[in-house]
Amino acid sequence: MNIRGKAYIMGAFEHPTRKAPDKSSAQLHAESAKGALADSGLTKEDIDGYFCAGDAPGGAMSMADYMGLRRLRHLDGTDVGGSSYILHVGHAAEAIATGKCSIALITLAGRPLTDAAGSGARGGTFGARPEEAFESPYGGTTHNQYAMCAMRHMHQYGTTSEQLAWIKVAASHHAQHNPNAVLRNVVTVDDVLASPMIATPLHRLDCCVVTDGGGALIVTRPEVAKQLKRPKVKVLGAAEAMKGPFGGYGLDLTVSAAALSGPRAFDEAGVKPADIKYVSIYDSFTITVLMQIEDLGFCVKGHGGRFVADGNLISGTGKLPFNTDGGGLCNNHPSNRGGITKVIEAVRQLRGEAHPRVQVRDCDLALAHGTGGSLGTRHAGATLILERE
Amino acid sequence: MSDARRPPAPHANAETQRFWEAAKEHRLLYGLCAMCRQPHYYPRCICPHCFSDATQWMQACGEGEVYTYSIMHRSATGPYVIAYVTLTEGPRILTNLVDCDPDHIKIGSPVKLIWKDTDGDGTPPLPFFTLT
Numbered sequence: 001m002n003i004r005g006k007a008y009i010m011g012a013f014e015h016p017t018r019k020a021p022d023k024s025s026a027q028l029h030a031e032s033a034k035g036a037l038a039d040s041g042l043t044k045e046d047i048d049g050y051f052c053a054g055d056a057p058g059g060a061m062s063m064a065d066y067m068g069l070r071r072l073r074h075l076d077g078t079d080v081g082g083s084s085y086i087l088h089v090g091h092a093a094e095a096i097a098t099g100k101c102s103i104a105l106i107t108l109a110g111r112p113l114t115d116a117a118g119s120g121a122r123g124g125t126f127g128a129r130p131e132e133a134f135e136s137p138y139g140g141t142t143h144n145q146y147a148m149c150a151m152r153h154m155h156q157y158g159t160t161s162e163q164l165a166w167i168k169v170a171a172s173h174h175a176q177h178n179p180n181a182v183l184r185n186v187v188t189v190d191d192v193l194a195s196p197m198i199a200t201p202l203h204r205l206d207c208c209v210v211t212d213g214g215g216a217l218i219v220t221r222p223e224v225a226k227q228l229k230r231p232k233v234k235v236l237g238a239a240e241a242m243k244g245p246f247g248g249y250g251l252d253l254t255v256s257a258a259a260l261s262g263p264r265a266f267d268e269a270g271v272k273p274a275d276i277k278y279v280s281i282y283d284s285f286t287i288t289v290l291m292q293i294e295d296l297g298f299c300v301k302g303h304g305g306r307f308v309a310d311g312n313l314i315s316g317t318g319k320l321p322f323n324t325d326g327g328g329l330c331n332n333h334p335s336n337r338g339g340i341t342k343v344i345e346a347v348r349q350l351r352g353e354a355h356p357r358v359q360v361r362d363c364d365l366a367l368a369h370g371t372g373g374s375l376g377t378r379h380a381g382a383t384l385i386l387e388r389e
Numbered sequence: 390m391s392d393a394r395r396p397p398a399p400h401a402n403a404e405t406q407r408f409w410e411a412a413k414e415h416r417l418l419y420g421l422c423a424m425c426r427q428p429h430y431y432p433r434c435i436c437p438h439c440f441s442d443a444t445q446w447m448q449a450c451g452e453g454e455v456y457t458y459s460i461m462h463r464s465a466t467g468p469y470v471i472a473y474v475t476l477t478e479g480p481r482i483l484t485n486l487v488d489c490d491p492d493h494i495k496i497g498s499p500v501k502l503i504w505k506d507t508d509g510d511g512t513p514p515l516p517f518f519t520l521t
Contacts, residue, residue, distance in 0.1 A: 133399035133409075134431035137507075137515050138485045139461060144471045147459035155457070155496045199471075200460040247420070247429025247437040248480035251473065253457055377483070 002237075002268045007093035008225035009233040009386065011040025011218025012347040014325075014340075016180050018332055020212040021114045025335075026057045026066050028109030028214040033067060036216035041228050042103060049074040049101030049219075051092055053084035055110040055335040063107070074101035080240070080380035081372025082282060084108070085217070085340035087382035090238025092219040102221045109214025110335025135377065142284065143207065145376025147199035149253045150287035154201060156254055156302070161201055163305035164286040165192035168205050168329050170313035171283065175326025177355040182209045183330040206286040208327075213334030215344050231351040236365075237269030237385040244378030254302075256288075257381030258295035258369055265383035266297070271365060273297040276385075278349045278360045279320060280342035280368040283327040289313075292369055293320070296383065315358040324349065324358035339370040343384065350388040364388045396505065398512035404434050407446055409513040415504050417449040417516050419480055430480035451502035452477045453518065460491045474500055474518050482516075489520040 013035030015028060023031075029052070037043060048071050056063045060077040074095045080087055085108050092104035153159045169189055175181040187205060195204040225232050241260035245251045266272060273296060281296075283289045290304040298320055299307040307320075315321035325331045325345040328338040346366040348354045354363075366386050373379035401409040408431075411418045420432035424441035436444050458472035470486040472494075486494055488503065499521045504514040 130433075131431055133401065133405065135483050137396040137399065138471055138483055139464070139469055140471055140483065141461070141463075143463060144459040144461045147461075148457040148471065148473060151459055152457035152496065196462070197460075198463045200462075202459075245481070245483075247427075247433075248473075248482055249428050249430075249438070251456070251481040253473070 003090065003093040003097050004236055004268055004270065005222070005234055006097035007219050007221060007235045009089065009217055009235065009343070009347050010220045010225050010228050010230055011036040011042065012344045013039050013216050014344045015109065015214040015334065017213050018180065018182050018211040019113050020111055025055070025110050026063065028111070028212070029056060029063055029107045030067050032109055032214040032216035033105055033107050036105070036218050040218040040230060042218060044068065045071060046103045047105045048072055049092060049095055049104035051076045051088035051104060051106040053077065053108065053337070054079040055108055055337055074104070080382065082284065082337035082339045083370030083372030083380050083382040084337065086343055086368055086370040086384050087240045087380070089217065089219060089235060089343060089384050090240065090382065093235045093238060096219065096221045102224055104219040106217040106219065106340065107214065108335060108337055108340040110337070111212040112336050113210050113212045140377065142374060143202060144199035145374045146285045146287055147202045148376045149291065150201050152253045153287065153291065157305065159290065159305035161193055162189050163309045164206055164290060165189040166309045166311065167283070167286040167289045167313060168192050170311060170318065171323055171327045171329040173314045174324045174358050175330030177357045178326045178331055181326040181331040182211055183326070202285055202287065208284050208329050208333045208338065210336065211332040211334060213332050215334065215340035217340065217343055232389040233347050233350045234387045234389045235384070236271065236387045237265040237267070238383065239264030239268065240380060240382045242378070242380045253376060254291065256291045256295050256371055256375055257379055258292045258371070258383065261381040261383040262296040262369070265385050269385040271385060276365050276367045277363045278324070278346065278366040279322045280346045280366070281322050282338055282342060282370040283323055283329045284338065284371070286329070288371055288375060289322070291375065292371060296367070296369060315360055321358070321360050324354050324360070339372065339382070342368040342370055346386055350386055396507045396515050398507040398509045399515065401513070405432070408432055412504070412513040412516065415514070417451060417502055418446045419449050419476065419478060420444045421447045428479045430476070430482045447478065449476050449478050449502070453500055455486070455494060455496050455498045455500060456481050457496060458486060458494055470494060472518070485517050487517045487519055493520060
């Protein structure tokens with residue numbers, strides 16, 4: 001049994017705000033949900049499945065109550081950091097395929113910019129962690145933990161800061177066409193290298209932005225999708241994986257959970273990396289993108305640096321157009337979690353509704369992948385393969 | 390290189406009490422499984438490799454080498470170095486490299502264990518590493 005073709009993404013909405021001092025986080029969730037419902041042509045009363053993660057104030061129960069979701073038959077509050085919402089699409093497809101719900105809502109929203117939670121803070125929603133006393137004293141942050149992955153990747157494979165910088169350059173080429181993007185100026189490799197060092201070897205421009213915001217998705221069963229007026233985006237395959245130090249013996253920081261989730265998702269979808277026309281790749285940092293591209297099989301392991309260089313990720317000129325909304329590196333990173341915007345831009349591409357300057361021609365097959373948690377310690381990977389129908 | 394950060398005292402629990410008691414004697418313990426013979430860190434009562442409960446507390450010799458590191462510049466208390474050190478006994482452990490010039494650190498550099506006091510009276514110290 002698999003989920004291939006058993007569910008469709010029929011609603012997608014990205015909240016336009018990037019700073020929201022005048023709104024609550026719950027409100028941003030609800031506004032995102034309204035936007036996705038309007039996009040799909042469905043109403044709140046149609047929703048019988050709800051999916052959210054650690055950013056949902058009070059969790060699934062409080063948010064379902066806040067929004068008045070009275071008809072829920074299925075709830076899922078799985079939190080795997082920023083990859084949660086990509087995983088949620090797969091879980092929603094599973095629930096739909098087994099008849100547990102018909103129309104699922106997924107929301108993400110938060111105000112890290114307004115609330116000055118900043119970036120890089122770990123924990124919070126996760127409670128008392130068993131590794132706490134052995135890791136927390138050492139000042140591990142998102143920045144320096146991902147930086148350690150980059151440092152090791154450079155050592156092991158000869159990857160350079162210039163190559164990593166090309167990932168930001170490509171994102172900026174896309175963001176110039178997105179009026180909502182926080183960073184709309186096209187940058188050069190030299191600009192990235194000249195930006196302040198944050199955690200060696202990562203510069204400020206190797207890091208994603210911090211923004212408020214949100215997003216939501218509607219996933220439905222095929223019979224519902226057929227009755228709606230929007231272009232149909234079929235869920236072809238989905239997979240998730242988790243990777244941690246697992247006791248530190250044999251720890252390899254150059255490989256992400258994408259190496260596990262990617263092949264499973266491709267297998268379920270019945271397609272190969274070479275078939276994919278567009279990718280949304282989680283871009284908390286440039287190194288995140290590079291490792292995931294390798295681990296998903298778009299190039300040989302260790303060759304990611306060469307692969308991303310020279311504009312190869314830029315839509316229209318490169319071989320693998322990525323994050324055409326500008327991604328987390330330039331557009332937004334609501335609630336410090338970029339998973340949902342990865343799915344939303346993939347949906348836009350498959351519908352042919354991306355900005356004309358970045359729309360991929362004949363975009364019939366797309367992949368979205370997210371990494372949640374920390375690549376440098378323990379993280380989840382979620383891969384989603386979508387097809388235009 | 391600033392070591393002005395005085396680390397907070399670690400919270401011991403029933404499972405890790407023994408680790409922190411040994412730390413007070415400046416002994417670094419790791420876990421070794423009597424069944425699969427594989428080491429792990431942080432130490433647990435159930436082996437994360439084979440799930441046996443025959444884990445043993447072993448004392449590390451205190452030597453190792455840098456697996457990877459990063460000099461953290463985005464810090465209110467000055468730059469510091471976070472690293473994974475591969476212990477001679479095998480596990481890679483998250484730590485800081487202290488009391489040395491960050492510019493001299495390389496992947497593969499040999500390092501040795503040093504202990505730093507934490508906040509409070511009679512609290513266990515924390516294991517750190519420095520270049521040899």
